[in-house]
Amino acid sequence: MxxxxxxxxxxxxxxxxxxxxxxxxxxxxxxxxxKPCCRLDALVLELEWKQIRTFWKLGESRKTFDRQLAAGKGPEEIRAANGLYYVHSKPCPAYDLAGHGCTIYGQDIKPAGCSxxxxxxxxxxxxxxxxxxxxxxxxxxxxxxxxxxxxxxxxxxxxxxxxxxxxxxxxxxxxxxxxxx
Ligand code: SF4
Ligand code: SF4
CATH class of the missing domain: 3.30.70 (Alpha-Beta Plaits)
Incomplete structure (x- = not known):
């Protein structure tokens, strides 16, 4: 070999x-x-637009969302940079707080970093x-x-x-x- x-x-x-x-x-x-990581108290979650759109159940276009975010009118826990989105300080919307589990476990939309x-x-x-x-x-x-x-x-x-x-x-x-x- x-x-x-x-x-x-x-x-x-x-x-x-x-x-x-x-x-x-x-x-x-x-x-x-x-201290579940999915609460994002300590960790920062890196997401693509398709995940942001799905997790936050957004109906608007990415351009509109980005404009709102830049104007301080988007979800305060999301920051945009380098074509990606970084989420911190509030639980991930896909996290089941009561059941302590990921509601999209095993699905393609789940971020690779989570796995x-x-x-x-x-x-x-x-x-x-x-x-x-x-x-x-x-x-x-x-x-x-x-x-x-x-x-x-x-x-x-x-x-x-x-x-x-x-x-x-x-x-x-x-x-x-x-x-x-
Ligand atoms: S992977 Fe599981 S055990 Fe580890 S921080 Fe996250 S929730 Fe807690
Ligand atoms: S996508 Fe699932 S595993 Fe990843 S942070 Fe959200 S709830 Fe946790």
Missing amino acids: SNQDSRRSLASELAAAADAYQAAAVIPHCSVCA DFPVYEDMGSVTADLRCEAVNLDALVAWLARAVGPAFRIVQSADAEFPFLVTLAARKKAGQRPPRA
């Missing part, structure tokens, strides 16, 4: 392990979470967002180590600006070769 194929294979294993960790340790906790949060593969490493109370960093490191096997160790590094974002990279142990596919 070439180095490039090995890297792709490792990235796939990490992606699968991140998804499995979410399914096993994060999603079951969402219904009892003390990624709080543990996801990115550029061959796993990013963990520790703002989610369900993430146990030690348990996640052990989970990933099991997934990639004994030829690798998991190295952690926190983002300098946002230390709650931790990158977990699989590094080959000295003198070890990755297992053949």
